[in-house]
Amino acid sequence: MTTELLIEQVSKAFPGVQALNNVNLTLTGGTVHALLGENGAGKSTLIKIITGVYRADSGALKANGQEHFFESPIEATRAGIAVVHQERNLIPDFSVEENITLHNPPLKYGIVDRSERTRLAKQALSTIGFDIDPKERVKNLSVAQMQLVEIAKALVTKAQIILLDEPTASITNTETVKLFEIIKLLSSQGTAILFVSHKLEEVYQICDTVTVLRDGESVLESKPLADYKQDEIVDLMVGRHLADRKIRIRDIDRTGQPAMELKDVRTALGHETISMSLYPGEVLGMYGLVGAGRSELARSILGLYAITQGEILLSGKEVKIKNMGDALHRHRIGYVTENRKEEGLFLDFSVGQNISSTILARILDKLGVINRDKEAEIATKFVDRLGIKIVDNHQLAETLSGGNQQKVSVAKWLAAETNILIIDEPTVGVDVRTKAAFHELIMELADEGLSIILISSDLPEVIAISDRIMVMNDYAVVGELENTKDYPSISRSIMALIHSA
Amino acid sequence: MNLKSFLRHRMTEASLTLIFILGFLALVATSQGVLLSEESLQSFFTYLAIPILIGMAQMVVLAVGQMNLAVGAMGGVSSAVMAVLMADHKFPIWAGLLVGFLSALAMGAINGALVVVTQLNGFIITLGTMTILLGFQYRLVRTFTIDQYPTSLSDFGTKSIGPVPYILLISLAVSVLLSLYFTRTGSGRRVLATGGNPLAARLSGISNARSVFIAHTLSGALVGAASIITIASLSGINRSIGGDWMLSSFAAPIIGGVLMAGGTIAVYGTVIAAGVIRLVDIARAQYSLDPSIVSFTVGVVVLSTVALSEWRRRGSERQHVGRKVSA
Amino acid sequence: AGTPDFSKVKVALVPGGAHPYFQPWIVGGKQAVTDFGIGATTFNETGEWDQTKQNAALDSLAAQGYTAFGIFGVSPTDINTTFENLKSKGFAVGSLASCPAGTVNKADFCLSTDTGQAAYLAAKAVIKQMRGKGNLVHLTGNAVDANTVRRIAGVKKAIAETKGKVKLLTTITDIDKDLQTAQKAVSDLLAAKGKKINGIVTTAYNPAVASTEGVGRTKLPIKVIAIDDDKKILNAIAKGIISGTVVQNPWGQGYVGSYVLAALNSKACTMKKSGLYVDSGSFLVTKANLKTYDAQRLAKSKSILKDFKTKYLTCA
Amino acid sequence: MKLTRKITSILSDQRVVLSIITLALFLFFGLKNKAFFSADFVLFPLLRDAATITVVGLAQLCALSIGHLNLAVGRMAAVSAMATGYSYQYLGFSLPLGVLVGLITGALLGALTGWIVVKSQVNAFIVTLAMDFALLGFVTFIYVTFTPAAAFTTKPAGMDFWRNTSLAQYCIAGVCGPKIFPMMIFPMIVALLLVGFMYGKTRLGRELLLTGSNLRAAKLSGIPVDRRVITAHIFSGTLAGLAGVMLGFTNGSFSAAIGSEFMLPSFLGPVLGGTLLTGGSVAVFGTMMGTLLTLVIRQGLSVQGIGLETLNIALGLVLLLALSLGQIQKMFTSIRSRGRT
Numbered sequence A: 001m002t003t004e005l006l007i008e009q010v011s012k013a014f015p016g017v018q019a020l021n022n023v024n025l026t027l028t029g030g031t032v033h034a035l036l037g038e039n040g041a042g043k044s045t046l047i048k049i050i051t052g053v054y055r056a057d058s059g060a061l062k063a064n065g066q067e068h069f070f071e072s073p074i075e076a077t078r079a080g081i082a083v084v085h086q087e088r089n090l091i092p093d094f095s096v097e098e099n100i101t102l103h104n105p106p107l108k109y110g111i112v113d114r115s116e117r118t119r120l121a122k123q124a125l126s127t128i129g130f131d132i133d134p135k136e137r138v139k140n141l142s143v144a145q146m147q148l149v150e151i152a153k154a155l156v157t158k159a160q161i162i163l164l165d166e167p168t169a170s171i172t173n174t175e176t177v178k179l180f181e182i183i184k185l186l187s188s189q190g191t192a193i194l195f196v197s198h199k200l201e202e203v204y205q206i207c208d209t210v211t212v213l214r215d216g217e218s219v220l221e222s223k224p225l226a227d228y229k230q231d232e233i234v235d236l237m238v239g240r241h242l243a244d245r246k247i248r249i250r251d252i253d254r255t256g257q258p259a260m261e262l263k264d265v266r267t268a269l270g271h272e273t274i275s276m277s278l279y280p281g282e283v284l285g286m287y288g289l290v291g292a293g294r295s296e297l298a299r300s301i302l303g304l305y306a307i308t309q310g311e312i313l314l315s316g317k318e319v320k321i322k323n324m325g326d327a328l329h330r331h332r333i334g335y336v337t338e339n340r341k342e343e344g345l346f347l348d349f350s351v352g353q354n355i356s357s358t359i360l361a362r363i364l365d366k367l368g369v370i371n372r373d374k375e376a377e378i379a380t381k382f383v384d385r386l387g388i389k390i391v392d393n394h395q396l397a398e399t400l401s402g403g404n405q406q407k408v409s410v411a412k413w414l415a416a417e418t419n420i421l422i423i424d425e426p427t428v429g430v431d432v433r434t435k436a437a438f439h440e441l442i443m444e445l446a447d448e449g450l451s452i453i454l455i456s457s458d459l460p461e462v463i464a465i466s467d468r469i470m471v472m473n474d475y476a477v478v479g480e481l482e483n484t485k486d487y488p489s490i491s492r493s494i495m496a497l498i499h500s501a
Numbered sequence B: 001m002n003l004k005s006f007l008r009h010r011m012t013e014a015s016l017t018l019i020f021i022l023g024f025l026a027l028v029a030t031s032q033g034v035l036l037s038e039e040s041l042q043s044f045f046t047y048l049a050i051p052i053l054i055g056m057a058q059m060v061v062l063a064v065g066q067m068n069l070a071v072g073a074m075g076g077v078s079s080a081v082m083a084v085l086m087a088d089h090k091f092p093i094w095a096g097l098l099v100g101f102l103s104a105l106a107m108g109a110i111n112g113a114l115v116v117v118t119q120l121n122g123f124i125i126t127l128g129t130m131t132i133l134l135g136f137q138y139r140l141v142r143t144f145t146i147d148q149y150p151t152s153l154s155d156f157g158t159k160s161i162g163p164v165p166y167i168l169l170i171s172l173a174v175s176v177l178l179s180l181y182f183t184r185t186g187s188g189r190r191v192l193a194t195g196g197n198p199l200a201a202r203l204s205g206i207s208n209a210r211s212v213f214i215a216h217t218l219s220g221a222l223v224g225a226a227s228i229i230t231i232a233s234l235s236g237i238n239r240s241i242g243g244d245w246m247l248s249s250f251a252a253p254i255i256g257g258v259l260m261a262g263g264t265i266a267v268y269g270t271v272i273a274a275g276v277i278r279l280v281d282i283a284r285a286q287y288s289l290d291p292s293i294v295s296f297t298v299g300v301v302v303l304s305t306v307a308l309s310e311w312r313r314r315g316s317e318r319q320h321v322g323r324k325v326s327a
Numbered sequence C: 001a002g003t004p005d006f007s008k009v010k011v012a013l014v015p016g017g018a019h020p021y022f023q024p025w026i027v028g029g030k031q032a033v034t035d036f037g038i039g040a041t042t043f044n045e046t047g048e049w050d051q052t053k054q055n056a057a058l059d060s061l062a063a064q065g066y067t068a069f070g071i072f073g074v075s076p077t078d079i080n081t082t083f084e085n086l087k088s089k090g091f092a093v094g095s096l097a098s099c100p101a102g103t104v105n106k107a108d109f110c111l112s113t114d115t116g117q118a119a120y121l122a123a124k125a126v127i128k129q130m131r132g133k134g135n136l137v138h139l140t141g142n143a144v145d146a147n148t149v150r151r152i153a154g155v156k157k158a159i160a161e162t163k164g165k166v167k168l169l170t171t172i173t174d175i176d177k178d179l180q181t182a183q184k185a186v187s188d189l190l191a192a193k194g195k196k197i198n199g200i201v202t203t204a205y206n207p208a209v210a211s212t213e214g215v216g217r218t219k220l221p222i223k224v225i226a227i228d229d230d231k232k233i234l235n236a237i238a239k240g241i242i243s244g245t246v247v248q249n250p251w252g253q254g255y256v257g258s259y260v261l262a263a264l265n266s267k268a269c270t271m272k273k274s275g276l277y278v279d280s281g282s283f284l285v286t287k288a289n290l291k292t293y294d295a296q297r298l299a300k301s302k303s304i305l306k307d308f309k310t311k312y313l314t315c316a
Numbered sequence D: 001m002k003l004t005r006k007i008t009s010i011l012s013d014q015r016v017v018l019s020i021i022t023l024a025l026f027l028f029f030g031l032k033n034k035a036f037f038s039a040d041f042v043l044f045p046l047l048r049d050a051a052t053i054t055v056v057g058l059a060q061l062c063a064l065s066i067g068h069l070n071l072a073v074g075r076m077a078a079v080s081a082m083a084t085g086y087s088y089q090y091l092g093f094s095l096p097l098g099v100l101v102g103l104i105t106g107a108l109l110g111a112l113t114g115w116i117v118v119k120s121q122v123n124a125f126i127v128t129l130a131m132d133f134a135l136l137g138f139v140t141f142i143y144v145t146f147t148p149a150a151a152f153t154t155k156p157a158g159m160d161f162w163r164n165t166s167l168a169q170y171c172i173a174g175v176c177g178p179k180i181f182p183m184m185i186f187p188m189i190v191a192l193l194l195v196g197f198m199y200g201k202t203r204l205g206r207e208l209l210l211t212g213s214n215l216r217a218a219k220l221s222g223i224p225v226d227r228r229v230i231t232a233h234i235f236s237g238t239l240a241g242l243a244g245v246m247l248g249f250t251n252g253s254f255s256a257a258i259g260s261e262f263m264l265p266s267f268l269g270p271v272l273g274g275t276l277l278t279g280g281s282v283a284v285f286g287t288m289m290g291t292l293l294t295l296v297i298r299q300g301l302s303v304q305g306i307g308l309e310t311l312n313i314a315l316g317l318v319l320l321l322a323l324s325l326g327q328i329q330k331m332f333t334s335i336r337s338r339g340r341t
């Protein structure tokens, strides 16, 4: 008997939103099933209902002969369901190996069998080709590394049903390729896999069947993916036809004074003689494999880590940036972090308050009182502009879907109206439509004179919007390219730079 | 794990050990060796046993990110139960101690159950139960000091191997077991996982409710153990017992490196921190220090030592961050 | 003249908090009800050694209809404010077992042990036991309590009288909060200095219990004079572990205090001199008078009562 | 149903629930024993105590707002009261000037604490615990050295007025204020308004809360988190100082005992009111309600003539029960909305 997971007429409401509305989905063993939809369509909610994190308002679930919803994640695990949630859910103080085996730690006489644990973890890590010390504490890992640990954790349970909620959002191609190999292998062995992603190229690469959610309704239910073209799928997700994007090559005037310039900068973290210049109105892409040190460079520039040597010039003047406040208020530089949950958002604050957190100085009345109207006005402006799906400005950030949280984290810095903006992985988990709009927005802002450093592990994204691309590897700059926006040739040059380093 | 990374993880414990050794040596030197006499050492160790245990009792609750404000009241009630049963109801020693111990365990379990059922903050629950228990303690012993229980119990309290009293050995043994529980057993790891990240723990099939319940119950059991030691080492039980446990129960683990946020334990750190605190008592007796000066000095010393170790830890972490993790 | 009618008077005896010292108040108060026909006496120890809580307890007693108050003030420096407040409402107020700090007493009277005097007496006793020379240690309670200040002064006075033959090795304060702290402090003290100490005088409850234990356990030749007559301490005297104790007269305070309060509150009598201080007596108890001291104390109470009736009160 | 939705949403506000519970208990105690409604002996002193404890609660709330604890609230109050008392006794300061001295002392202590926390990066729990020790030593030393009876007893003109006067003595056109309101509620009201205004409306308050909600995010949003931490502790110290002075006024002298019973109540008010121990969310008005609730329970039981043997038991039980009721109701209103998180 092949594994089956049946979802029938499932509904779920949150205050102010019908997150799911009579959704159906059939997941069969041996297939990879894509679950698609825009941000806030209800994908993660569905996965959480399947795994017993939320309780459905109505509907039915059948899995492996069981005919009821799981009461808790434990039950789902026992029933042979493994899941990688959209957000990283690891125990920071535990080692990698322990996190991987957390569901079911190997015991011997009631005592944790450490060598067996290491063995299991190593095995799981090696299947996805992730080379890391299993004894390292998770809190020392980067977001991408944590994501890989999550995947290893799901794989180690040898589950019959695997649900993957945007597993590739924050990892690079190399790891994605490895992941796909293992997905294919498992699928061929009869495992049922549900795959959520906003990267349609990937979806077409690996999935067999597809379900599309739009505003909580399943507008396409468990159909063969091959029957639909990418455009059709997008139309289904968005509910209308999405215009084709045109490649736009922008002309940047690099004769004048750079907006920001680094001269032979070394950092306490180990960056070596980094030199770069960013011109007014330019989008400078920064690409590198995970751990190349891009985010760290950005943070060092902003004064979070020490610069040990070299100088930073803003519009030709040498500056010492002490901290983020200094960067924002004195030098008008902004920074969108790659880690929205820990560093970008105030989860227990409203969307409006999150957006206004960088511009409090600008929305004051006399007496230092915050002008609520102005605050709401600015919030609304960016909610509209980035298509953030919310009930109202007062909704807490914690209740937003992953992609919408990401948008808030970016909106906060767009609102700040800086001269220079460093954006780190801005579109992690953002859906196709918004991503396109977003790219457009970035270029528009650049047209208006904003200088942007774009750090992204999404190569197509880097190529789509950068004017120039700086390639980093192992805490050093290994090369720089003028971006012709011709994907095949540019990507080849970039990979060549990385591998020759 | 090499020495460097060991020290990085254990910076607090390492510096506390150093402080302890230096402080101890300083006291030995300035007391012309009196501190090394068997009697002095015995006094030193005897009154170390209880701070260690109540530190542990707080630590296990801190491990799930909660607090137990009722440690003192629980200890007061359970030792009063023991005393009353043995003195007034002529229970044999073992039975008196057992019932008292179980009562502490039950109090812990009730705390845990209340936290789980009402979903109220553990801070508030234990504040409430603390008040209630203080009432019970008064009911049990009123304003008297009860000591009419068999002397063999207090004999046991003063027995020692060399200068090391049995009761300290019991404390240390309990600490070792606790350490094994948290580092080696599935249950202990799950409790820590709950403290480290409750949501992640839940998604990994761990019942946070059970972890919280276990932590509070364990805390009760440790308080019960502390009560046994209390009644064995004290000359009597009255309503003042447990009065100074609450703050010191926090001080040892937190100075020892346990995070208030949960998810960490530091058994050795707690023990050694209790030792450092004990050195202060000795210094007070040794130099006939005015308590106001002692308080003042303790305050200042704690501030500076912890600041120092923290500063060094951060220094070493700063160098480490950003380098490759790969094996 | 006949006995005046006290049946309308409800007397509240309010200690600072729960402490064994005050327990005889209950008995003394009850006895006063029987002997003098007072409406009622109650005992309320919910103050928990916090002046704010004690004030609240007093207020709630007033609300319940109590009209005469015998009070041990938690804070001797603040209690006059409380007294004034109660008196302004027309209640009779007596300061029992402790007088307000300073020279002014806003209560109608103060019936108390002179705490300094008791400490002096105890120190004299222990010095005598030490044969007039050697090193003495004083164990006591909260350093910033006015009564402790008086006790420390009392002990120092006794030592000064030896003209340097007795040395005060150390005064250990703040160890009365709980028994564990007291016992730890005593144990550490004996370990560090035991051989140098010839005598210990304790002027607080938990240190008294603790030093009894400590000296008994270490069998050091140290003379101890304790305070109060807790069973544990009397036992230790009987067994010869400690030399003696200084007892006070809480029963008398409760008994006589209730009478005077009733007399004042019923308007049958007035104080000749408001705020008068009357010593309720302190007695040294050793093995010799272990059996008889209570009778002696009782007699003292009766004589205080007589003094009040004949000397301090003017009755209609 | 719109109406039920509205009711549930009102009921899910902790402050409303607290007010209802407090009021219910108030009526219950009063109906059981009329004496509880006595203005002179119960309500007036109760409100006077509530005023002080609420201010202490606000002091703790300021530390909680950034996710810190201030274990030294009581001792900061003691030092501030000591400074005030000293200024009356030895410097002959007038009443307001002495109060100012107390407030400044509190502020300085808070600033020092905050500064140490920031510079050492040590957990505020440890810093304030150590601070408490250090200040305890300091206070004892000063009182023992400078006073004969361990207290400053000089009363400046006007002190008794603040202690004893009620609004009943203020009449406008023949209508006098209620007798139950003591003058002491004015400093509390001022503190409530200022703190409430700051957290509710101003940039400073918002920045404090953001810092408490997510320190890293706040730092990366350009908020000067170090300075905010110090600011929060300054507020905490100042308010603690105010409470210490208020208690000195109520008691009638300035002694070392001031503040020694502040620590637990300082948490009780804000936490019952709905302030998060983890930071980022404060309940200013709730702090007053939480304080009132505990005092009403205590005094209510006390007026029923309950002795010490049952007082604490009853106090704890009523408290737990009242809070669980609030919680059960809250679970009820949110069970469907939040899923089971």
Ligand SMILES: Nc1ncnc2c1ncn2[C@@H]1O[C@H](COP(=O)(O)OP(=O)(O)OP(=O)(O)O)[C@@H](O)[C@H]1O
Residues within 6 Å of the ligand: A014, A015, A017, A019, A037, A038, A039, A040, A041, A042, A043, A044, A045, A046, A086, A389, A390, A398, A399, A400, A401, A402, A403, A404, A429, A431, D337, D338, D339
């Ligand atoms: N705990 C919650 N409380 C209130 N609303 C919620 C909660 N969780 C999700 N929602 C809402 O439910 C809707 C669906 O969210 P969900 O996370 O399922 O979207 P998603 O399809 O996974 O989107 P994304 O691609 O951005 O991850 C969103 O409108 C979201 O705001």
Ligand SMILES: Nc1ncnc2c1ncn2[C@@H]1O[C@H](COP(=O)(O)OP(=O)(O)OP(=O)(O)O)[C@@H](O)[C@H]1O
Residues within 6 Å of the ligand: A140, A141, A142, A143, A144, A288, A289, A290, A291, A292, A293, A294, A295, A296, A338, A455, A456, A457, B320, B321, B322, B323, B324, B325, B326
């Ligand atoms: N060896 C390491 N030990 C501890 N932490 C590390 C180590 N390597 C990386 N990190 C952490 O991971 C993050 C940096 O890795 P990250 O992969 O984000 O670098 P990056 O060049 O910005 O790459 P990307 O942004 O593409 O992921 C930092 O937060 C850093 O603290």
Ligand SMILES: [Mg+2]
Residues within 6 Å of the ligand: A043, A044, A045, A086, A165, A401, A402, A403
């Ligand atoms: Mg999602």
Ligand SMILES: [Mg+2]
Residues within 6 Å of the ligand: A294, A295, A296, A338, A424
């Ligand atoms: Mg990065």
